[in-house]
Amino acid sequence: MFDDFMVRAALAGIGVAIAAAPLGCFVVWRRMAYFGDATAHAAILGVALSLAFSMSIFIGTITVALLMAMTVSFLSGRGYAMDTLLGVLAHSALAFGLVAVSFLSGIRIDLMAYLFGDILAVSRGDLAVIWGGAALVVALIGWRWSALLTSTLNEDLAYASGIDPKREQLVLTFALAITVAVAIKVVGVLLIAAMLIIPAAAGRPLSRTPEGMALAAGVIGILSVTIGLRAAFVLDTPAGPSIVCVAALVFLLSSLLKGLVPAR
Template sequence: MSLLDDFMMRAVLAGLGLAVAAAPLGCFVVWRRMAYFGDATAHAAILGVALSLTFSVSIFGGVMVVALAMALTVSSLGGRGFAMDTMLGVLAHSALAFGLVAASFLTGIRIDLMAYLFGDILAVMPGDLAVIWTGAVLVAGLIAWRWSALLTATLNPDLARAEGVNPEREQLVLTLALAITVAVAIKVVGALLITAMLIIPAAAARPFSRSPLQMALLAMVLAAWAVIGGVRASYSFDTPTGPTIVCVVAVLFTLSLSVSRMVRQH
């Protein structure tokens, strides 16, 4: 396989764009134990796709609006007496089900649900690349700009308030970043696998990181390796590319756990 093949090169570039956005954001998802929060937001993406096609608007824009609405809903329900994991489970699966049902009502529009559920990175076109990288740069820039405040609010909300940082505002920054990442990622790995790309690279980087910044950068490197390795493997073995990328990152996570255990034992 030559990476100079146009569609393969576009696939790799799209995946690297996702790595730039998802890996550092995923660190905050891991630190804040927000995995199900990410899941609920990602599952809402299918409803965003159905509504975008119904009203003939940009799928990226529609997915981002619905993902943002879901993330804000989840945030607002926190601390209102609901068991959060139960509430997130209800919202995540309800949003996916409503999205699938809404998609079934679309007439005269051919919709490939598998592509939106599991991604279709090999079908990425130059226009999609521009959208993916614009979103990725926005997310990376947002996190870099708010890095110190986000970190303080994540580690100790009370200390953050004492330093004049509003934890609720930083939560909104993460919510916006998550919505953009979901909109960017749906073309690459699909709604069902977005959370994996957020969490697994960050979890794999954790044992080898001595600082939050080091963890974010290492997560980005691991996600990039997974993208390149996954695209190559899917081409070689004729497997679905999005799931193959996630399989590669899962293997990297398993290796990181094994190596960290061996290092601790010695």
């Protein structure tokens, strides 16, 4: 079964969708869209460093993504507007990564594959990494679900309940870094944030509970992967962007349904 490249591609995409679903809900609830974008853009610098030092790309991307997230957390309380800070760091990390790649001599790299993904080239080893990372993210979010939800709703309530919101922020940061590291092969640096945000945003009008929204986001992500891959095969379009296009259409449909269904 794993000898078929389309099967491997579908399994890889489903693994990323499962990891991104619950995490994307917290990104939407906390208005962290730019935070996810900055972490994803930093991944290309991780790719360059991994190739330069001949180490695992997964290790390099997760390390740089964590450093980016911690840098944002450190600087956010020091007089910088969050959107300005994230804009500077996101584009700077991407630019430094692209420049670093240009200095790599004797190494052939398909930069487009890292920017927009190359899901059709996923190997069995990549599948193991993707599903291992997805399982870790889901287990981590499931373990801290109640604490994460409480700190997201109200920090004062979290403190009163004995929960440290800063610790929960670190949990989200770590989960986000893992997701970026495993998703870079599937949808690429420039589309990772889309897979985090769009399925969660599309699932919001279709659910009434946080758990329902996470489940809806997972289903929408999986449907986007399967339909997007099929569309890419039939229409001969890029697979990663096709997946995101399907997710965007689902978001548009759910938004229209929300407008047609009267509020209760």
